[in-house]
Amino acid sequence: MVGRPRILIVDDEPRTLELLGRALAVGDFELELASSARSALEALRRMRFEAVVTDVYFEGSNDGEEILRASRELQPHAAVVLMTGQPALETAVQAIKGGAYDYLQKPIDPVVLVAKLQRALRERSLDRAGLAFNELVEILSGMVANTIERVDPYTAGHGERTRRYCDLLAARCGVDAAAREKLELAAITHDYGKIFLDDLCFLTKPGPLTPAEYLAVQRHPALGAERLGRHRRLREVCQWIEEHHERWDGTGYPHRKRGTAISLPGRVLCVVEVFDSLATKRSYKDAWGLQKVLDFFETQREQAFDPDILDQFLPLLQAHGEEWMARPSSDRSKRRSSANAEGAAVS
Numbered sequence: 621m622v623g624r625p626r627i628l629i630v631d632d633e634p635r636t637l638e639l640l641g642r643a644l645a646v647g648d649f650e651l652e653l654a655s656s657a658r659s660a661l662e663a664l665r666r667m668r669f670e671a672v673v674t675d676v677y678f679e680g681s682n683d684g685e686e687i688l689r690a691s692r693e694l695q696p697h698a699a700v701v702l703m704t705g706q707p708a709l710e711t712a713v714q715a716i717k718g719g720a721y722d723y724l725q726k727p728i729d730p731v732v733l734v735a736k737l738q739r740a741l742r743e744r745s746l747d748r749a750g751l752a753f754n755e756l757v758e759i760l761s762g763m764v765a766n767t768i769e770r771v772d773p774y775t776a777g778h779g780e781r782t783r784r785y786c787d788l789l790a791a792r793c794g795v796d797a798a799a800r801e802k803l804e805l806a807a808i809t810h811d812y813g814k815i816f817l818d819d820l821c822f823l824t825k826p827g828p829l830t831p832a833e834y835l836a837v838q839r840h841p842a843l844g845a846e847r848l849g850r851h852r853r854l855r856e857v858c859q860w861i862e863e864h865h866e867r868w869d870g871t872g873y874p875h876r877k878r879g880t881a882i883s884l885p886g887r888v889l890c891v892v893e894v895f896d897s898l899a900t901k902r903s904y905k906d907a908w909g910l911q912k913v914l915d916f917f918e919t920q921r922e923q924a925f926d927p928d929i930l931d932q933f934l935p936l937l938q939a940h941g942e943e944w945m946a947r948p949s950s951d952r953s954k955r956r957s958s959a960n961a962e963g964a965a966v967s
């Protein structure tokens with residue numbers, strides 16, 4: 621776990637949700653609030669949580685059980701604390717048997733809840749002597765991103781943004797949590813092969829590439845997959861990296877794979893990677909506007925991109941497009957100012 625632990629709080633009473641949200645905000649947690657079982661399940665599919673605090677009865681129905689079951693399935697590492705206003709010993713026993721960490725009776729004392737969550741998180745980190753896969757992803761991602769950005773400063777933050785958007789899109793496309801963790805690594809390292817190209821100068825060349833340069837650049841997906849390593853846990857990661865320039869209609873590279881011959885995570889990565897590249901100013905082009913990007917994806921439906929994935933991606937763009945379009949230039953200025961600050965500190 622890197623950064624503040626993220627907690628999902630679920631309750632259909634707005635007042636309880638607000639009070640718990642306020643009480644837990646001082647506990648140095650990052651909070652996500654959900655007022656129904658449906659939005660809780662959606663959040664569980666969308667992002668990682670270290671703990672889930674949920675009501676049991678929602679307008680008379682026992683949806684807490686479903687949330688507990690989904691948490692165990694989608695986020696087995698997370699501690700689940702159940703809350704109810706109708707305590708019964710059998711229900712509590714049932715909940716613990718179902719995998720809940722604890723069971724609290726309403727009204728909830730925020731101090732008790734914060735202490736319980738802190739203890740649960742501490743116990744879970746003690747359970748693990750080594751680094752979890754997601755922690756390794758965080759650490760390696762930072763290293764690889766720094767390396768790629770050093771040879772191509774125009775890609776500042778591209779890997780990290782691709783990683784975030786891929787995770788959201790993959791969840792909507794039904795990719796399970798374990799595969800999504802690996803996809804995060806593929807997303808951040810998809811351009812790793814660029815650093816092994818014989819000539820790095822044309823990565824930042826102003827204007828279009830010559831046919832020979834374009835052919836040379838096309839080696840980067842396979843180079844990345846080859847040089848990332850042969851560890852058995854990386855097999856799919858390498859496959860998705862190699863697929864990130866393949867196209868639905870078979871016009872991509874390096875293998876001209878077509879349709880579902882490209883893996884589902886590979887197809888997700890193709891869409892997101894193109895989106896962020898279009899939203900970013902590169903040495904050879906300006907950043908596009910949102911409408912132009914939306915029009916582009918519409919025209920490429922069933923050509924470059926899987927239409928089913930676009931059906932999931934375009935609503936995300938409608939919801940987050942303006943923010944996502946502004947991020948490349950703000951990431952680039954942040955990198956520039958931190959590089960300037962480091963330069964000033966050295967001199």
Ligand SMILES: [Fe+2]
Nearest residue numbers: 810811864865
């Ligand atoms: Fe690429």
